[in-house]
Amino acid sequence: MTDPTAVAVVIPARDEADLLPACLDSVEVAVAALRLEHPDVSARVFVALDACSDGSAQIVARRPGVTAAALQAGCVGIARATAVEAAALWAAGVSSDVLWLANTDADTVVPPHWLTTQVRLARAGHDLVVGTAQPVPADLPADVLAAWRERHSTADGHEHVHGANLAFSLEAYRAVGGYPPLPVHEDVELVMAIKRSGRSWIATGEIAVTTSGRATGRVPDGFAAFLEGLGA
Template sequence: MIAIVVPAHDEERHLGACLRSLRRAARCPRLEGEDVLVVVALDCCTDGSHAVAVRWGALTVHVQARNVGLARAAGAQAALAAGARWLAFTDADSRVAPDWLSQQLAQRSDAVCGTVQVQDWREHPPGVRAAFEAGYRDADGHGHIHGANLGVSAHAYNGAGGFAPLACHEDVALVRALQAWGARIAWSAAPRVTTSARRSYRACEGFGATLERLALPSLHAMGAAA
């Protein structure tokens, strides 16, 4: 069985689109009918995220931590307890391609680090998209680490010790632990994920924070021009 883990903190607005894309990916013919379990790790949710997850048939686990590392770990543990051989991770504000899972498995590695593309740049000032794309490599061998596009075998995940309870950079910490364990890691652009560039991001030092830092030079320039 394959499992997909999605951490969520008050993600009612985005979660449905994410789970819809996961359902399509779970039905990819290249998976040859293998069961796919979706686990939503609800972390301190006060909105309708739980109802959305249930409506889409996901298994839910609840944590009260406001800690994405702990949420991913709790979701992974539920997936492993259910018998998952492969763990795929994405975020509630992201959408995966229909062949996302099959492309991860096609890498024949212990772990797969994928790239992301941004859905909508309208919340950011001019220049942020160009600054991001100038420093981002969306190609095989890229070297980027995103919790929104990550896969790992159950064996390697357990061998590396799983996700640490970190409020940010938990994905980086896991990949570094996998490297120390000796995992074969594919840095592939084949598994495709589209993610949000929203400014009301959840992880304190995640993708959204990276875009905010890129926005600062543009904002300073706009202020000087005024």
């Protein structure tokens, strides 16, 4: 059984000043709910500021309980890994035995029960929790939104992988070598590796997040490109 003594939220950001505040607002609510239900569990947020040239760094600097990790990789796989390593150093500093890593994206809003549900699933024996993501309906034409809903399940047992809604124990992450340094699909590769390792995992529809349906994304062939393809 995985029994987290610390929870870190890790978020890669590349020029996300417009959408990052809403993301951090939602994460703050989820962290508050976690602390209320599990006052013995330490929690902190880590944002990997990857080659940012906008006001993202200033936004993070003004947020209590949020740590920035700056890099110039221009690669989401490296950015996610950088945030994880910053979180691991923090957990060691607070003498945490078991670190749980909750992953999302800077253009994403998480529900209030996002972290409490993850901790419950971890304590039920899962080392990997794969959640669902849905685009903001107002961001998409009706036909693209309909195509998305036709292709994506938000139910338990779904087959999707979204870096915007993914969580795992540090132990499971370390055992498979962590995030690969890829510009896209680093989340899929990590999930496949953890599954192959034989760790217990669950795909749940209980903690759906909402992600921007913007037409121009931050990574090649990512979420924005997929949405664009639905409307082609």
